Amino acid sequence: MKRIYAREEVCIACHLCEVHCQLAHSPVSDPVKAFNKNIPPLPRLRIEERRPITFSLQCRHCEEPACVESCLAGAIQKDPETGIVTVNEEKCIGCWTCVLACPWGAIRQDNARGHIVKCDLCPGRDTPACVANCPNGALVYVEGGD
Amino acid sequence: MTKTIQVKYLIIGNSAGGINTTEAIRKIDSDGSITILSDEPYPAYSRPLISKYLSEKRPLEKMLYRQPDFYERNNIEVILGKKAQKLNIAEHEVELADGTKISWEKLLLATGGLAIIPRMEGTEREGVFTFITLDDAKAIDRYLSQLPGGTVRAVVIGGGLIGVSVTEALVKRHVQVTIVEMRDWILNTMLDRDSADVVAETLRGAGVNIITGRSVTSITGNQTGAVGGVILDNGEPLSAEIVIVAVGVRPRVELAVNTAIKVNRGIVVDRSMETSVPGIYACGDAAEAYDFIYDQNRVTPIWPNACIGGRVAGQNMAGVPSECSKCMGMNSLDYFGLSVVSAGMVIPPEDGYEVLAARSNHDIRRIVLKDGRVVGMVFIGNVERSGIIRNLMKAQVDVSHFKKELLAENLNLAVLPREIWEPHFAAPKTGDREGERVTIGK
Numbered sequence A: 001m002k003r004i005y006a007r008e009e010v011c012i013a014c015h016l017c018e019v020h021c022q023l024a025h026s027p028v029s030d031p032v033k034a035f036n037k038n039i040p041p042l043p044r045l046r047i048e049e050r051r052p053i054t055f056s057l058q059c060r061h062c063e064e065p066a067c068v069e070s071c072l073a074g075a076i077q078k079d080p081e082t083g084i085v086t087v088n089e090e091k092c093i094g095c096w097t098c099v100l101a102c103p104w105g106a107i108r109q110d111n112a113r114g115h116i117v118k119c120d121l122c123p124g125r126d127t128p129a130c131v132a133n134c135p136n137g138a139l140v141y142v143e144g145g146d
Numbered sequence B: 001m002t003k004t005i006q007v008k009y010l011i012i013g014n015s016a017g018g019i020n021t022t023e024a025i026r027k028i029d030s031d032g033s034i035t036i037l038s039d040e041p042y043p044a045y046s047r048p049l050i051s052k053y054l055s056e057k058r059p060l061e062k063m064l065y066r067q068p069d070f071y072e073r074n075n076i077e078v079i080l081g082k083k084a085q086k087l088n089i090a091e092h093e094v095e096l097a098d099g100t101k102i103s104w105e106k107l108l109l110a111t112g113g114l115a116i117i118p119r120m121e122g123t124e125r126e127g128v129f130t131f132i133t134l135d136d137a138k139a140i141d142r143y144l145s146q147l148p149g150g151t152v153r154a155v156v157i158g159g160g161l162i163g164v165s166v167t168e169a170l171v172k173r174h175v176q177v178t179i180v181e182m183r184d185w186i187l188n189t190m191l192d193r194d195s196a197d198v199v200a201e202t203l204r205g206a207g208v209n210i211i212t213g214r215s216v217t218s219i220t221g222n223q224t225g226a227v228g229g230v231i232l233d234n235g236e237p238l239s240a241e242i243v244i245v246a247v248g249v250r251p252r253v254e255l256a257v258n259t260a261i262k263v264n265r266g267i268v269v270d271r272s273m274e275t276s277v278p279g280i281y282a283c284g285d286a287a288e289a290y291d292f293i294y295d296q297n298r299v300t301p302i303w304p305n306a307c308i309g310g311r312v313a314g315q316n317m318a319g320v321p322s323e324c325s326k327c328m329g330m331n332s333l334d335y336f337g338l339s340v341v342s343a344g345m346v347i348p349p350e351d352g353y354e355v356l357a358a359r360s361n362h363d364i365r366r367i368v369l370k371d372g373r374v375v376g377m378v379f380i381g382n383v384e385r386s387g388i389i390r391n392l393m394k395a396q397v398d399v400s401h402f403k404k405e406l407l408a409e410n411l412n413l414a415v416l417p418r419e420i421w422e423p424h425f426a427a428p429k430t431g432d433r434e435g436e437r438v439t440i441g442k
């Protein structure tokens, strides 16, 4: 399946990928409104950083996802067709077992809403928002293993 | 004549282990007949969520582990509310309480655990409960609802995962709870003392009374004979309207005892989750399976291991060899807003281990090393990157030359050696793979 990979050598940790991720997952498309809301959505990615290394990290959508097998509520599923691992946020109870299970620390705890959030590869878009909006081309969306 | 139903795959137990087994079977064998049998009357629900039933009356629809049409969609026959009574291994047959017989080609025992009830006076009194099933939670709820007004006091015997879960739910119901834990600290199978103290402090902050190093010797009655309180081993009485016995679960092995299936504490399985009898598998709380951190078979009654063991069992049952080689104990708790995770061996059993520890405000990190490899971990507070350490543990990476980094406040992949993350995250170099469509940002 297509996954997001980083070109760490050209990432400058500008955090725009975070902003565009938040915007893409915000109920409103207007950036001012999206960020003026009381609690803007949490970015579903993280910036890994230890200078000079920086890169943007997203869920690997693993072949045998540890998060899916650890979920107490049955809220995380891997789509058998697309391979995309998604969480049903209404079903998630915020036990954070998947957070411990994920080998990369790619799952985020939305403490304010009591559930996890994770990368869903931006359904409905050809290219995920973080990739499409990286000013340095530091993210690519290509076929590859997990 | 009693009828005999013939199925290819018979699954006893309709929970984490059983469901994951059938899902793995269906990925390989789309039409072999599957029957799931359970003595509980409900479609598979998330057992840990019974505390949500008790605290907020969460309806069954919101506790279901899979979509309501799961059985139908996967062409699975499910028999609910019926108990398997007896296995006849030579005939490949199980007998139900009503006399029905089901014969199998492959059998899975995912029968879970039973609450341990310590032998003492008063356990049969009205107002004494266990907390394992949805029906337990319903019974507690009904009992609380019919008690006269005024403050209700509960004694929870046992400060393990289940004891603390029921405590949180009871506190949310405005019940005044006292936990009585026999050992020196609560949650002692998953936390070291210092870490457990932080959880205890949070529980106390929520109004919970915790007594450690004491056990309950009897449950006393009130005028009507229902629960009136308990007596501790130092003779001290505690008054209570309700008592929850939560001293632990033991594998439910009744079907396997006195058969050719090897039973130790649990049903003994090899790494393919097969029992000592070929064609019969077991997983989950009922099983005693390989734990790679301890390098021996252990009973590890946790949800993720029931799921992983179930997947491996299902693959093997359907004829695709597979092994469960990286299973370990792991727990994540969130009580009263405090996040706590632990995995592996958190308390070194002997000399020769190294413990890395860091503490700042409410954040605790504890990492146990043996020969340069992580074998145990606890994170409290900020747990979001804890999976990175568990992965190092699973992969048995030698961390000796960067162990300080594991305690770094900004723990992230970039602080670890490149070979750990680069193969998974770095973009394939152009020209590496032919015919690849590369979409680069604008």
Ligand SMILES: Cc1cc2nc3c(=O)[nH]c(=O)nc-3n(C[C@H](O)[C@H](O)[C@H](O)COP(=O)(O)OP(=O)(O)OC[C@H]3O[C@@H](n4cnc5c(N)ncnc54)[C@H](O)[C@@H]3O)c2cc1C
Binding pocket: A072, A095, B012, B013, B014, B015, B016, B017, B018, B037, B038, B039, B040, B047, B048, B049, B050, B051, B082, B083, B084, B085, B110, B111, B112, B113, B131, B132, B133, B161, B162, B165, B166, B252, B255, B283, B284, B285, B286, B301, B302, B303, B304, B306, B330, B331, B332, B333
């Ligand atoms: C309150 C509570 C909180 C928990 N919290 C956590 C947590 O936070 N994290 C975690 O990892 N784990 C937690 N657990 C443990 C977790 O629920 C178990 O590890 C998990 O349910 C094991 O799944 P299983 O499929 O092995 O067995 P079970 O879920 O026990 O299911 C076994 C089923 O088999 C049925 N059965 C048994 N024998 C027969 C028979 N002879 N005939 C017919 N049916 C039979 C039983 O009735 C039961 O329905 C918690 C458990 C409880 C009770």
